[in-house]
Amino acid sequence: MIDAAGLIVASAHDAARIAGLQYTPTRSIRGQLTLLSPGTTPSIAMPVIGDGYAVPLIDGTTLTGATYELDNPDTSLRAAGNRENLERVTQMLPAFAGVRDSAATETLAGRVAFRCVTSDRMPMIGQFADEAAAARDTQRLRSAWPLDLPRSESLYGAFAYGSRGLVWAALGAELIASQIEGEPWPLERDLVEDIDPARFLVRALRQVP
Ligand SMILES: Cc1cc2nc3c(=O)[nH]c(=O)nc-3n(C[C@H](O)[C@H](O)[C@H](O)COP(=O)(O)OP(=O)(O)OC[C@H]3O[C@@H](n4cnc5c(N)ncnc54)[C@H](O)[C@@H]3O)c2cc1C
Numbered sequence: 001m002i003d004a005a006g007l008i009v010a011s012a013h014d015a016a017r018i019a020g021l022q023y024t025p026t027r028s029i030r031g032q033l034t035l036l037s038p039g040t041t042p043s044i045a046m047p048v049i050g051d052g053y054a055v056p057l058i059d060g061t062t063l064t065g066a067t068y069e070l071d072n073p074d075t076s077l078r079a080a081g082n083r084e085n086l087e088r089v090t091q092m093l094p095a096f097a098g099v100r101d102s103a104a105t106e107t108l109a110g111r112v113a114f115r116c117v118t119s120d121r122m123p124m125i126g127q128f129a130d131e132a133a134a135a136r137d138t139q140r141l142r143s144a145w146p147l148d149l150p151r152s153e154s155l156y157g158a159f160a161y162g163s164r165g166l167v168w169a170a171l172g173a174e175l176i177a178s179q180i181e182g183e184p185w186p187l188e189r190d191l192v193e194d195i196d197p198a199r200f201l202v203r204a205l206r207q208v209p
Contacts, residue, residue, distance in 0.1 A: 032081035052088030129198035
């Protein structure tokens with residue numbers, strides 16, 4: 001038997017299914033990275049980031065990326081994705097034009113992964129609503145604020161970070177820890193409501209005739 005203060009579902013695209021939630025409109029965005037071998041690119045001393053990025057890795061490889069393709073489930077590396085990455089880097093760093101024009105884009109190394117996003121492009125971080133309890137009380141909850149919603153006791157989510165997981169994850173974890181411990185939140189209430197996993201339920205309830 002496990003005894004815990006809370007359960008946090010952090011399984012990206014599968015979070016809604018695991019938590020049994022209906023009001024979690026997540027989608028998948030394919031992202032392809034391109035790796036340029038040492039010695040094949042102009043030397044850059046530090047990461048350059050703008051509309052795309054070029055990052056010098058420790059072994060001399062240059063990492064470039066990334067494509068942004070909605071609902072494309074293809075896990076294989078695609079030449080078109082490599083071309084797109086090289087074009088984007090060349091826009092930032094014209095010295096890469098030679099690489100863009102001469103690279104055999106069909107054979108470049110890289111990686112494909114999938115971002116999990118919501119329809120409003122904000123992450124889902126915080127305590128889940130009790131959707132079944134809300135469904136039994138729709139008339140009263142039609143004009144409810146997120147704070148008024150019935151919540152699933154001890155059940156939290158942290159997913160749909162989109163392209164910002166690395167920068168947002170620690171703050172998201174701090175928010176959930178504060179909610180579990182009943183401590184002051186590290187974010188103002190408006191922002192917490194913007195990333196509340198129950199916000200799509202609140203919006204659906206407001207449409208109830
Ligand atoms: C191409 C690309 C570029 C990116 N660039 C950036 C960037 O520059 N800056 C930035 O901040 N972020 C970036 N991100 C986003 C960042 O990587 C993600 O936001 C972050 O990984 C999301 O973390 P997560 O834990 O929510 O999801 P994931 O990292 O997808 O982790 C979900 C985990 O749940 C597991 N899982 C799924 N289903 C189940 C199940 N049924 N049971 C058990 N486990 C399960 C998976 O195996 C996985 O380990 C990028 C993402 C991609 C794809």
